[in-house]
Amino acid sequence: MHEWALAEATITSASQIAEKEGLKEVTEVTLKIGELQQIELEIFEFALSQIRSSRLRNAKFVIETAKAEFGCRVCGCRWGFPKKELDEEERESIHFVPEVAHAYIKCPKCGSPDFDILQGRGVWIESIRGVK
């Protein structure tokens, strides 16, 4: 997913949670970003700083990366993101839509494209701290 869209989604979602939880000010947001998103942290953090809402103006963003893991449905093999085996266009496509990994990656043991992305895709707000 694009860094700016991701930042916008993060701010919107964090603001909604803060409102629901009755937080006047958010002090810390812990985010988990999957390795497949291949986010450029510098751009993402800049985007966050540009669009943060008033409730989040002093919030600290703690960003953790979750390693990708694939699991083959056919032979049970588990493996990580073979980034070096992909060309730039393929990596870029996975950055925008991680599920297109199914077009470019096969099970290293049996060659099947029928695998699950067990972890390492998407972005999740793990926790929000703030002042009520």
Place this chain on the structure above:
Amino acid sequence: MVDPRISIIEDRLKRVRNIIAVSSGKGGVGKSIIASTLALILARKGYKVGLFDLDFTSPSTHIILGVGRIYPEESEGIIPPEVHGLRYMSIVYYSHEHALPLRGAGISNVLIELLAVTKWNTLDFLIIDMPPGISDTTLDILRYVKRSGFLVVTTSSPLAFESVRKLIEVLSELKTPIIGVIENMKMKESQLIQQRTKEKGIKFWGDTPFDDHLEEIMGDANRLLETKFGKKLRELVEKNL
């Protein structure tokens, strides 16, 4: 844990006035060609139109329209490029010519990702080419794009209509607007589909003929509009929309 993508979907579509999901219970009834031609007809009438291909495992609107190798622009999100006067979005920008085998969870993730990232801006109509059936994509569109009106496509075959009937049943139960039914690839005179549609209390838009010239002009949007099929669909749009 909260998936932040869902929170911006509504915002991404807020300047889209009408959303039409071209759908069917059955594959092979001509949804993609109807969705593509409908979008072209509306664009030629001067409306601002987007076409969104949601058939991730078998996308085909890019072939119908002859899209070629173009890519969306990145600007704080993804801006769909303009093709024949339409803003056009498809998974093929990312899967290219490769097969994309996806299970249900993957399909849902792609849908949410594209809904969250695509900046349609102001549109009069967003036409969605839906995959066949009533599984993941249909259920997700009903969940995340609540303003969609469904245009249901069938052929004259009672077999096709039986699947369509089930789709209509689900949409009706969920109180989703069904803007009409089109009987596509009609080859001989029969009132059966029209009758059955009307029995359901749904508007029958009319029929579009089986046109054996369509295969020859795949990829040529201008000629598509001039076919027997294209002209008839235009009449149906002018009469019903």
